[in-house]
Each structure stands twice: as C-alpha cells, then as structure tokens.
Amino acid sequence: MASNKKKGADPSRASVATESSRNNKNVHPHETCDMRHFIKEHPFLSELLREDGTVFECDGQAPAPSKDYGQLQITLDKVILRWWKITLRNIDGSMYPGEIKDSYEDFYYDEVAQREIWRIFGQDTLDYCLNLVHGKFDWLTRLPPNVQIHILSFVNLDDIPQISLVSKSLRSLCRNNHLWEIFYINHYGR
Structure with a gap:
C-alpha cells in the first residue's frame, strides 16, 4: 500500500x-x-x-x-x-x-x-x-554580577537553594562568597 x-x-x-x-x-x-x-x-x-x-x-x-x-x-x-x-x-x-x-x-x-x-x-x-x-x-542575567548579588541579598535565605536551580548563572551567583558574607552580616551582624 x-x-x-x-x-x-x-x-x-x-x-x-x-x-x-x-x-x-x-x-x-x-x-x-x-x-x-x-x-x-x-x-x-x-x-x-x-x-x-x-x-x-x-x-x-x-x-x-x-x-x-x-x-x-x-x-x-x-x-x-x-x-x-x-x-x-x-x-x-x-x-x-x-x-x-x-x-x-x-x-x-x-x-x-x-x-x-x-x-x-x-x-x-x-x-x-x-x-x-x-x-x-531576561534583563536580570544581563546586569553586572555585583548588582545581581545585591538583588539576591534581599531574597529570603530559605529561597536561595530554589533560585540556584533556575540556571547555571544563578547557581554560580548563589554560591558566591560575597553573597554569603552579606547573608552572614545581615543575620549575625559584624
């Protein structure tokens, strides 16, 4: 056929x-x-x-x-x-x-x-x-890394693991030492 x-x-x-x-x-x-x-x-x-x-x-x-x-x-x-x-x-x-x-x-x-x-x-x-x-x-990914870190510093700490799953660039930002220093200072003070 x-x-x-x-x-x-x-x-x-x-x-x-x-x-x-x-x-x-x-x-x-x-x-x-x-x-x-x-x-x-x-x-x-x-x-x-x-x-x-x-x-x-x-x-x-x-x-x-x-x-x-x-x-x-x-x-x-x-x-x-x-x-x-x-x-x-x-x-x-x-x-x-x-x-x-x-x-x-x-x-x-x-x-x-x-x-x-x-x-x-x-x-x-x-x-x-x-x-x-x-x-x-996606303007967020086009911002300079220091601005992205500053924005992420206002996010609830419990949400960071979920944000890190969005993309490779956000995962690397969520692992950035400077971001975690900001979280530490905000939580425990200097």
Whole structure:
C-alpha cells in the first residue's frame, strides 16, 4: 500500500513552529520587538547589551546521531542562523554551509529557520529566541554580577537553594562568597 506522505517528511518536525506559537500564547504574531526603538526609549538598558549589537549568541552541535554544527546570533534587528551539514560520507561539493538572515517579524514566520534551530539547539532555545524577538528579555542575567548579588541579598535565605536551580548563572551567583558574607552580616551582624 502506497503512503501519501512525502519522503523524509517528519510530522513532529513540521509542527515545530506551530507548537512554539502555542507555547507563546500571549504573543500576537505582529507584535515583534523593534529593538532599536526600544533602546532609544530606554537608553539606560542599552548599557546592558554588547557593544556590537548582539543580543544573544550560541553555537553547538546537533544531538546524536547528527554531526551538524550550528551558530545562532540575534542582533538588534536580525536573527542570523548558520549551519554546516557534517557527513561521514565523502560527497564532493554537495554539502555547503547554510545561512538564514531574517528580520524579527520574518523569523516568526520562517518555519525553516525555526525547524533548524529546534533540530540543532532544541525547543528551549527556540522558545527563548521567539521570546527575544517579541521583546521578552531576561534583563536580570544581563546586569553586572555585583548588582545581581545585591538583588539576591534581599531574597529570603530559605529561597536561595530554589533560585540556584533556575540556571547555571544563578547557581554560580548563589554560591558566591560575597553573597554569603552579606547573608552572614545581615543575620549575625559584624
């Protein structure tokens, strides 16, 4: 019996963009962030961004069995995805690197770019990228470490173990000696 499916079509991968859209229920597709306008309105936040205009950057290898390599960069107005297909076969000239440069709004609708990000980096990174292009930034992680420690010093001591489970950066902050010195001084005095 013949199958009506296209060869190589994977239904779980085809719905990546749709699934990510469902995860971002509060986001209207046309409400992408105009980062340059946002920075003009909030100039003090521009100091928390890198000087080259990069908002987010990561690279890595796709999960096994794939050997493909990808690089993802989100700037103030573009999402740039580069990937290199790695094969163990000796196919001369058939595997070229790929690159997609999308505006924030184009990225929202670009299922190919979203599928490649999902394939190489996973669903969490794709969701993070979709949040970034809609202006949902994690400003806390962009603050200088001394400011982050100062903020954490106001948290209840019993909550620190839970906060340390949120991310690697918060875990390292929760283990910072200066933070624990502040807790000690607040609790026992000098």
